Amino acid sequence: MKAEWLVPLPPRFTTRQAMSIGTAGYTAMLCLMALERHGVTPDRGEILVTGASGGVGSFAVALLAARGYTVAAATGRAEEAGYLARLGAGRIVPRRDLEAPGRPLGKEMWAGVIDSVGGIVLANACASTRYGGTVAACGLACSMDLPLTVAPFILRGVTLAGVDSVYCDAATRRIAWDRLADELPEGVIEHIAHVVPLDAVIDLAGDLLAGTIRGRRVVEIGTAATR
Template identity: 45%
Template sequence: MPNTEFQALVVEQTEPKQFQRSIQRRTVADLPAGEVLIRVDYSSLNFKDALSATGNPGVTRNFPHTPGIDAAGIVVQSSSDSFQVGDAVIATSYDLGMGTAGGLGQYIRVPSAWVLALPKTLTAFEAMSFGTAGLTAALMVNALLDNGVQPAQGPVLVTGATGGVGSLAVAILAKLGFSVTASTGKLTETPFLMSLGATEVIDRASLLTNNRPLQAEQWAGVIDVVAGPTLANAIQSSQYNGVVTCSGLVGAVDLTTSIFPFILRGVRLIGIDSVQCTMAVRTRAWQALAGDFKPACLPDLTTEIGLAQVEEYLLAMLAGKSHGRVVVNMADD
């Protein structure tokens, strides 16, 4: 087994701040230590993978490296009592694809604590159609539900709606009966967002035109991946007892707002982490994705590619030219 060869996307640093990517042959012996060896059938592309693939030091510092924060496949070797050879499993987040060789290789070896059984009502392809983006969206929707947000209370705002987290959040909320307002800078994607179940699509610029500490009450809940002024506006225009969840920072890392929405309207701001959240929390989210959260439109927001196409799609993602989810079929081309 140590001499088993496989294909992987490998990122190498050619000189300071210069990186190149290529598909290379690796061996299982090249993989890090871990209790579970998994043959990866499908992976997916996330913005964090694009950052890792281009040498962003906030994601990956040691090269050569194989990105891929998501993987679904079959256990081929295990020293853990929790998993047996032949088990269908998912591995996402933690250090996978960041400091540990990730799912854009046909094999990964990881700690058993990073692995969970593939829900029986999900295929490996469907699991990667969700991936970390779907896990994050499910955690955010669960946070809204756990804090009492119900469809009858009014619309839920989803920012960054054409991205992985945003598009899945739109689809999940619509399936649960919510009225969903999708915010995007790509109004040409309005038909796509409406097909996922959005009730309304608005230009993201409309969330930046009013800086008053309190604005007219609009949102029963918010799913935000943009941060910065967009998040501030969402907080300021939330309803009384509104719930705002945030998980991303594609717009900015700073948040400037006032205390008024929190003390005069009881607005709650909840940060969502899908990297280090407990296995119990992520298992609950995956069970929801395999059940009530699973939208019929999942195939419509998913594009399947091969490993050879990853470079093209990662660069499109960095350029803001992608939408929905991209699943990588890891079988040899």
């Protein structure tokens, strides 16, 4: 294995906790770092997190709240409101509010956005980002298409910051993991992630495709479900 692919395990985390965080939590931290890099501080206003009950979204909500940001969590599942509030969301935004075809520019609402959805949701998020705000885009759960105009970028100075977790340089990866060790509140990992046995993955795959999974699942190799 190439040495540059590897990151030392922070002393705070067990291997199970590291797998619970996984690419999702690490990507959420990269998104937070992108917002900070572009000057989006807690005093600038509310941060929108799309796909908030998923893996990236759950960790993004928790990390932002821990840093003092006010978080609006967008989800299509109203039943997850309590879960998201416990992670630190200040309010819940129904996903349908971001799914309708929007105007080139909407009402200025967000100081920043962490988006793992793409498609029309990302387009509407950009159109409603405040002057000088930043949208960190890291996913395509909805679509790879991006049906928007240049209006948010040339009239409001909005930055669309792409976040890549695969080819990110080793130094930045280590910073992200060190910050996860320092900034994730106690109990958050256990709240977001649940361990499942290997023989449960077929059923789990159906839930994943149906979009009904909350947070993260860690598959424990060598264990079986209790019958």
